[in-house]
Amino acid sequence: MKKQLLTLSLIVSAFAANAQVLDSGNFTDYTLGNVTTDVTGAAAGQGGFKAFNGAVADYQIIDEAGDHGYVLQLKGATGTTGNRYLWKDGTADAWEFRDAGNEIFEVEFEINPGTTTSKNGIRVQIFNADGTLTLGGFVLNADTRALKGLAYYTGTGGTGLYTFTLSGTAGVDVILPANTWSRIGFSLNVATGEIVWKGPGFYIGGDGAAAGMVPAEVDFLITAVQTTGGANSVASATKFDNYVIRAVAEESLLAVNNVNVDKGTFTIAPNPINNVVNVSNTQNINVNKITVMDLNGRVVKEASYEKVSNVQMNVSDLSSGVYMMKINSDKGSVVKKVIKN
Numbered sequence: 001m002k003k004q005l006l007t008l009s010l011i012v013s014a015f016a017a018n019a020q021v022l023d024s025g026n027f028t029d030y031t032l033g034n035v036t037t038d039v040t041g042a043a044a045g046q047g048g049f050k051a052f053n054g055a056v057a058d059y060q061i062i063d064e065a066g067d068h069g070y071v072l073q074l075k076g077a078t079g080t081t082g083n084r085y086l087w088k089d090g091t092a093d094a095w096e097f098r099d100a101g102n103e104i105f106e107v108e109f110e111i112n113p114g115t116t117t118s119k120n121g122i123r124v125q126i127f128n129a130d131g132t133l134t135l136g137g138f139v140l141n142a143d144t145r146a147l148k149g150l151a152y153y154t155g156t157g158g159t160g161l162y163t164f165t166l167s168g169t170a171g172v173d174v175i176l177p178a179n180t181w182s183r184i185g186f187s188l189n190v191a192t193g194e195i196v197w198k199g200p201g202f203y204i205g206g207d208g209a210a211a212g213m214v215p216a217e218v219d220f221l222i223t224a225v226q227t228t229g230g231a232n233s234v235a236s237a238t239k240f241d242n243y244v245i246r247a248v249a250e251e252s253l254l255a256v257n258n259v260n261v262d263k264g265t266f267t268i269a270p271n272p273i274n275n276v277v278n279v280s281n282t283q284n285i286n287v288n289k290i291t292v293m294d295l296n297g298r299v300v301k302e303a304s305y306e307k308v309s310n311v312q313m314n315v316s317d318l319s320s321g322v323y324m325m326k327i328n329s330d331k332g333s334v335v336k337k338v339i340k341n
Contacts, residue, residue: 121226
């Protein structure tokens with residue numbers, strides 16, 4: 001992997017006007033307690049999240065108080081087996097309906113690793129369409145808090161999943177502070193395979209091997225052990241907040257001028273829809289256009305608006321089924337899944 005150390009003084013990415021929020025959340029409107037009652041991956045819980053492995057108590061909404069309030073907390077295994085997975089369906093659909101030119105898939109979030117002696121590995125990563133490949137992400141050692149990049153890459157051992165030092169210096173890891181919130185992010189250019197990681201003290205990337213692959217799922221994942229064959233008897237507890245998944249034309253990770261519309265800003269009601277759907281927001285963001293597409297990507301209905309923040313759309317002419325609704329506004333665009341009765 002040809003690595004490049006990128007600094008803000010050398011490269012400043014402007015936030016693309018056609019950036020799209022594919023998913024985001026700050027857990028404010030969640031209920032304290034279990035995220036889901038099912039850990040088989042079959043049923044969705046709060047916010048549409050699904051979980052696999054462990055116990056329901058491993059996936060919690062807790063009150064962090066202060067500036068963060070409600071946050072997501074994930075617990076790992078106490079032994080050497082039993083990885084924990086938390087994800088949402090629909091990412092591939094949202095990516096498919098992105099605007100033309102938005103070939104970069106970005107993931108940002110805040111993380112608080114706490115303090116632990118657990119040997120768990122904390123990951124946030126992109127899976128491909130069939131879930132067999134990790135295209136990019138982060139991995140954090142729970143006990144040392146050493147943060148590395150993940151990428152699908154062609155190396156001396158063949159093409160596969162590799163980890164990468166983020167400091168720009170071989171053998172020197174980026175260490176996240178204990179009991180502190182840090183905002184980090186990574187991006188994957190699906191057209192070229194380029195991957196970039198950014199966070200406190202690092203901004204680095206290069207060419208990977210995931211060009212042309214569909215980013216289908218973003219997982220919050222805790223492995224039982226970070227090092228294969230290692231021992232572990234302690235469970236980690238890692239907190240996450242303020243995540244966002246975007247489709248953009250230019251890499252814009254952690255940009256201070258990142259002014260975009262959060263997916264949670266817009267409310268669609270009712271959903272499922274009968275004949276009329278109401279699209280509203282509380283931030284007086286003007287809606288410019290609403291496009292409704294079926295799951296094959298065909299536009300089945302669209303309407304344009306001017307200087308209107310809350311709109312009604314008559315969908316009585318649509319057949320029953322699942323649709324993707326793209327809301328274009330003067331702060332960017334979002335894609336939401338809707339159901340027509």
